Amino acid sequence: MSINIQTDFKTVGTRPIRPDGPDKVTGRAKYGADLNLSGMLYGHIVRSPHAHAVIKSIDFSAALAMPGVVATMSAEDLPEPGDRILPGAEIEMKLKDISPIIMARGKVLFHSQAVAAVAATSESLAAEAAKRVVVEYEVLPHVLDVHAAMADDAPLVHDDVFTQGIDPAPTRPSNLSADFEMAKGDIEAGFAEADLVIERTYNVPMCHQGYIEPHACVARSDENGKIEIWCCTQGPFMVRNMTAEITGIDLGKIKVTASEIGGGFGGKTTVYVEPVATILACKSGRPVKIVMSRDEVFRASGPVSSAETQVKIGAKKDGTLTAIKTDILMDSGAFSSSPILPATMFAAACYRCDNMHSRGREVLTNKPKAWAYRAPGAPQSIMAVECAVNELAQGLGIDPIDFRLLNAVEEGDVPLFGVPFQSIGLKQSLEAAKNHPNYQAALEQNQGRGVAAAFWINAGLQSSATIHVAEDGSLNVLTGNPDIGGSRASMAMLAAEVLGIPVETVRPSVVDTDSVGYCDTTGGSRTTLATGSAVMKAAGMLREELKHRAAAIWNVDIKEVEWYDGMAVVHSGIGIDELRDELRAGTAGRNPEKVLTMAELAAQAGATGGPLTASASVHAHSAQPSFAVNICDVQVDRDTGKVDILRYTCVQDAGKAVHPAYVEGQMQGGAVQGIGWALNEEYLFNDQGVLENAGFLDYRIPVASDLPMIDTVIVEVPNPLHPFGVRGVGEVPICPPMPAVATAVNRAAGTQLYDLPLSPPKLLAAIEGAGADNEAA
Amino acid sequence: MPLLQYEAPTSLAQARQALAGRSDAKILAGGTDLLVQMRLGLRDPALVVDIKHVPELMEITLGEQGLRLGAAVPGAVVTDHPEIGQLYPGFVEALGLIGSSQIQGRCSAGGNLCNASPAADCVPALIANRATCNIMGPDGERTVAVEAFNTGPASNCLAADEILVSIDLPRPGPRSSDAYLRFIPRTEMDIAVAGAAVALSLDEAGVCIDARVAIGAVAPTALLVPAAADALIGGTLDEDSLNRASAAASEAAAPITDKRGTVEYRKKVVGVLVRRAAGVAKARIEATS
Amino acid sequence: MAKVIFPSDLQAFTGDTAEVEVTSVNYRDLVAELSGRYPALTEEAIRKHALAIDGMIIHNPFLEAFNSDSELVFFAKIAGG
Structure with a gap:
């Protein structure tokens, strides 16, 4: 499968001013919590004080006795999920794994799980009323640690979970919800062939996406049962679907409008508050607003699975990899939702190796239900493989980039997950990293360098777009994908490119679920690729329509009309090349007998068939993988264990960067998130399952002053399936930072610490331990 | 409600x-x-x-005796002051570490002290500078040394009807300076895992003739560590006296293990900070004389 | 004949067969052919997977056609972030 890929662009690849910029920097942009309606109530959610308990009873009477408390709800107000599978979801999801996150049903399975909710006339009144909801619990033993959860006598998180992937299927329920393996070649023969084998265990902690804007929504119900929801989300159509399924309200009665979004990173690809506000709005007959606090976001949204990964990897003296074995254990929290599949499938996707084996196990514990975070699952397992590769290269005395170049996958190679690679840019990215000045920078004492490569699959999925031409020839481009990473800019640029018009004349908008065709969620690095393809398709249809309108005005055959540089031009009496020369020279002027601009065509639209619009939809099959390579230099303070990032370099194959500044922003943002995960971010639970650092003070994402300028290099190996060569860019940036940082730190400190985060107390203890080992030796 | x-x-x-x-x-x-x-x-x-509208709490008086700092004077006012930073650079640095620029417009040394967090940044620096608290109550005024002001985490010596009005910092002698260092896992916007303030006076030969060492975040309240000061006095901040001061601070520390650090880690790092802060204070004296 | 590659979870239904050749040239026929050949391999189990046709991953391949020399890889559906 191949198509002609355009390489000469007018707009794509430039850096126009972002359309959302002025509203964001002036504070005009409206985020989830910024909408207020007259008569609006405030919802407050009552949360479990226990990690595992039976809900014996819920008594709302004291709360309802307070003047101004208008409505209450609990799981009683939601339909029984039964065995229903969520229709239309990207992957199979059971309603019984989703509904209890909105309202616990019968049992609570983690601390701070939603149990009930109240709506009142003010925020403070709602909070006070929530305190007066009396919930009687019967506390059950809980389990927090994945190893403890797999013990025979462990408390069961669910009594109806039987391990998937084991043949024959187990007859006893357990907390091990999935255990599966993938293999190719002969793994033991591969290790027998190796001259050096590295075997080590790597731990990545449970963390949070750390989006700055908490979940927020307003829901309104009218007398006809029509529901309107305004919320910050990555997917308004997903909110519509999930709210319908969870509440039992007909999907067709729900309209969802996505607000501006202050970060999602995968964390806003599900619902937490929207169904609650909807039910409270239906019961009260008034609009209801719910804004999660930061504390609630940390405790009760979807954090990111921890992973313990054992890697065994072997190579010959010449550096050829002979065997790669990974065994990944993921904590999914209280429901099966971890990204164990991609973690297992993609751990070593960067490498050509005949003998591979990967095992993935997902374990349930009494912790919040894990959810997606940029390239879900890949950072955890890639962390392990990349650190092991660095150790292997070092042990063989081979430069880590050369080692990777020797073993990197390229077109035609078949990874463990079976789908042969088409044209990909891993080797080109490795070469670019090797040639970067930062890779040559001299290191001083207590400084170290780490390199890592990474893969992510990227998604396509379904998208729609509508284009309207205004009377002056300017355009509205409408899609249903919230702009979390620059999609409005790329939608406008792709439309401008196809039509050959200035990007400034295109106004991109994210519109509600009633106003555009279905769009899958903004996620999976898919929006510029898939929704962009819908925009390109609609723009192409519009271009054809414009040619027809011009032909009608000129009264010539459509074959006589060309579209050039944003204008219709007619061949009649003059060759197209000659006309182009005239247009370039400006001598054709504004001769409407030869040339019709967008504005002129738009002005005559009424006389030529009515308003100019085009709508298109796609189920994009053109997604192709992305690869990235990072280089990290650190300095370690041997007296305190503190790590400073000295230099950081991101290289990534973007296929074709539509708006390079946004691509660089994605690369830098992913690096920062990965650096945070490597050095300080982690969920700290006490022995009762209560999160101890539910705030940004003690959940330490990096601050700006922690970081150097993050250097970026965009590599462009075109996606062979996309007419402009575009690949998704949003997720792979978070895959290489953890191993790059961890390797750099261990090189600088002379340690072998692979239990992330590499926080100062842990690193100092490792430095002292390594020092003691050296003295003993 | x-x-x-x-x-x-x-x-x-x-x-x-x-x-x-x-x-x-x-x-x-x-x-x-x-x-x-x-x-x-x-x-x-x-x-x-x-109490932001009470004049005495918002005044800065700098005279022969030293500094009288109204308890509610915002951090940004102190850090922008042309002279205070020259006299007590460590204290001003410590105050400046509290929060972000926006917080600096509101936070105060008095508030930092009264809040009685064991990790309060400006408290060890006040103690190292021999600061005293002027307290107004129903029966008049009383004065308390800063090291005696706090009685435990989130508790201080103020009665319910008493107000901390101002803090006095005596004017340092010649060839004197101070420094405050804290350890946080990030570079800003964080709470001290350990903190150390050192105030020094050196004679013309570079011999330490006076020292005060105070440590924070390693005990229920910030601690004055006389043993660490004694280790410095009489020496030239040589390796041996720095080692002894560092060890004395580690020894005096009585921290807890919590989400921000372990007992072992805090004891070790507070010693490192004392050593480094003494170096900074010494360098400041040498740079200005 | 097109070549079909099963991931490990589908191999549980194919008696550990990882690779098979099929006469089908479209997805509809493929599902029928495979579930006919491996009774344990139900349509439902197959439809839970995406299908990669010659390297192009198709989330919902219901109407897809392919060539007699195509390589078909069943592929677990993956959620992005």
């Missing part, structure tokens, strides 16, 4: 009156701790007395 009462007295007498007989009141200065605690449900006062 409980109601919250708010008073904004414009004189010390009015403030005293507002607080008289009330055990359910809290004093509000910048609010950078109190408002956060109220929002988190950790404090639930019935009355908030805003």
Whole structure:
């Protein structure tokens, strides 16, 4: 499968001013919590004080006795999920794994799980009323640690979970919800062939996406049962679907409008508050607003699975990899939702190796239900493989980039997950990293360098777009994908490119679920690729329509009309090349007998068939993988264990960067998130399952002053399936930072610490331990 | 619904009156701790007395004797002051470490002290500078050394109807300076895992003739560590005296293990900070004389 | 004949067969052919997977056609972030 890929662009690849910029920097942009309606109530959610308990009873009477408390709800107000599978979801999801996150049903399975909710006339009144909801619990033993959860006598998180992937299927329920393996070649023969084998265990902690804007929504119900929801989300159509399924309200009665979004990173690809506000709005007959606090976001949204990964990897003296074995254990929290599949499938996707084996196990514990975070699952397992590769290269005395170049996958190679690679840019990215000045920078004492490569699959999925031409020839481009990473800019640029018009004349908008065709969620690095393809398709249809309108005005055959540089031009009496020369020279002027601009065509639209619009939809099959390579230099303070990032370099194959500044922003943002995960971010639970650092003070994402300028290099190996060569860019940036940082730190400190985060107390203890080992030796 | 009462007295007498007989009141200065605690449900006062309009609490007086700093003077006012930073660079640095630029416009040394966090940044620096607290109560004024002001985490020596009016820092002698260092896992916007302040006076030969060492975040309150000061006095901040001071600080530390650090880690790092802070203070003296 | 590659979870239904050749040239026929050949391999189990046709991953391949020399890889559906 191949198509002609355009390489000469007018707009794509430039850096126009972002359309959302002025509203964001002036504070005009409206985020989830910024909408207020007259008569609006405030919802407050009552949360479990226990990690595992039976809900014996819920008594709302004291709360309802307070003047101004208008409505209450609990799981009683939601339909029984039964065995229903969520229709239309990207992957199979059971309603019984989703509904209890909105309202616990019968049992609570983690601390701070939603149990009930109240709506009142003010925020403070709602909070006070929530305190007066009396919930009687019967506390059950809980389990927090994945190893403890797999013990025979462990408390069961669910009594109806039987391990998937084991043949024959187990007859006893357990907390091990999935255990599966993938293999190719002969793994033991591969290790027998190796001259050096590295075997080590790597731990990545449970963390949070750390989006700055908490979940927020307003829901309104009218007398006809029509529901309107305004919320910050990555997917308004997903909110519509999930709210319908969870509440039992007909999907067709729900309209969802996505607000501006202050970060999602995968964390806003599900619902937490929207169904609650909807039910409270239906019961009260008034609009209801719910804004999660930061504390609630940390405790009760979807954090990111921890992973313990054992890697065994072997190579010959010449550096050829002979065997790669990974065994990944993921904590999914209280429901099966971890990204164990991609973690297992993609751990070593960067490498050509005949003998591979990967095992993935997902374990349930009494912790919040894990959810997606940029390239879900890949950072955890890639962390392990990349650190092991660095150790292997070092042990063989081979430069880590050369080692990777020797073993990197390229077109035609078949990874463990079976789908042969088409044209990909891993080797080109490795070469670019090797040639970067930062890779040559001299290191001083207590400084170290780490390199890592990474893969992510990227998604396509379904998208729609509508284009309207205004009377002056300017355009509205409408899609249903919230702009979390620059999609409005790329939608406008792709439309401008196809039509050959200035990007400034295109106004991109994210519109509600009633106003555009279905769009899958903004996620999976898919929006510029898939929704962009819908925009390109609609723009192409519009271009054809414009040619027809011009032909009608000129009264010539459509074959006589060309579209050039944003204008219709007619061949009649003059060759197209000659006309182009005239247009370039400006001598054709504004001769409407030869040339019709967008504005002129738009002005005559009424006389030529009515308003100019085009709508298109796609189920994009053109997604192709992305690869990235990072280089990290650190300095370690041997007296305190503190790590400073000295230099950081991101290289990534973007296929074709539509708006390079946004691509660089994605690369830098992913690096920062990965650096945070490597050095300080982690969920700290006490022995009762209560999160101890539910705030940004003690959940330490990096601050700006922690970081150097993050250097970026965009590599462009075109996606062979996309007419402009575009690949998704949003997720792979978070895959290489953890191993790059961890390797750099261990090189600088002379340690072998692979239990992330590499926080100062842990690193100092490792430095002292390594020092003691050296003295003993 | 409980109601919250708010008073904004414009004189010390009015403030005293507002607080008289009330055990359910809290004093509000910048609010950078109190408002956060109220929002988190950790404090639930019935009355908030805003003392930012009381002149004595907002004044800076710098004279022969030293500095009198109104308890509610914002951090940004102190850090922008042309002279205070020259006299007490360590103290000003410590105060400047509290929060972000926005917080600096509100937070105060007095508030930082009264909040009685064991990790408060400016408290060790005040102690190292021999600072004293001027307290106004129903029976008049009293003075308390900063090291005796706090009695434990979130508790201080103020009675319910007393107000911290100002803090006095004596003027340092010649060839004197101070420094404060804290350890945080990030570079800013964080809470000290350990902190150390050192104030030094050197003679012309570079011999330490006076020293005060105070440590923070490693005990229920910030601690004055005389043994660490004794290790420095009489020496030239040589390796041996720095080692002894560092060891004395580690020894004096009585930290806890929590989400921010372990006992072992805090004891070790506070010693490192004392050594480094002494070096900074010495360098400051040498640079200015 | 097109070549079909099963991931490990589908191999549980194919008696550990990882690779098979099929005469089908479209997805509809493929599902029928495979579930006919491996009774344990139900349509439902197959439809839970995406299908990669010659390297192009298709989330919902219901109407897809392919060539007699195509390589078909069943592929677990993956959620992005």
